[in-house]
Amino acid sequence: GAGVSQTPSNKVTEKGKYVELRCDPISGHTALYWYRQSLGQGPEFLIYFQGTGAADDSGLPNDRFFAVRPEGSVSTLKIQRTERGDSAVYLCASSFQGSGANVLTFGAGSRLTVL
């Protein structure tokens, strides 16, 4: 696609529920990143994919968070047993990695509110 697309744009859920956030990267971009951003903070790294595999998942806060990218394009971030502290904007970014340039293009984000 022309840009990075994230759905849903807003998600309100109750504590303890399961949530899926979807990211459709720019066509041809090999790398895909997930970040979490709370109000007044910078984007917090969660995970990034090179193709289908997770190249670095060191930012996932605990085992309630999981992400997949089964065909090397669309990715889904999955959050189990949501907690109020999970409320944030979840940003997805993609890049074409070459020569270490790695410029990220971000989607509009998915705002998650856990009541």
Add this chain to the structure above:
Amino acid sequence: QKEVEQNSGPLSVPEGAIASLNCTYSDRGSQSFFWYRQYSGKSPELIMSIYSNGDKEDGRFTAQLNKASQYVSLLIRDSQPSDSATYLCAVITGGFKTIFGAGTRLFVKA
């Protein structure tokens, strides 16, 4: 120590002045550095990238890199009210993992 540190501000400058934004990073092996701008309620967008020591200029923006001091800065000349935003410093560490600082809020007063 945080991997990428920025003064959170806010930094307030009058219109037409030079705004100076600073960033330090902890990974001495980092080779790629970026400045992103984020307007309130929007996603970050790239302003500048810099990979070599020294200055890199693009219009009103100049990025400066000093790897020995592990320091990156962004200068905005002739600041405009439309430059009011949060400026995020980003560093690639360990492969292609991009880490962001907390951001510096800039206000340009008309």
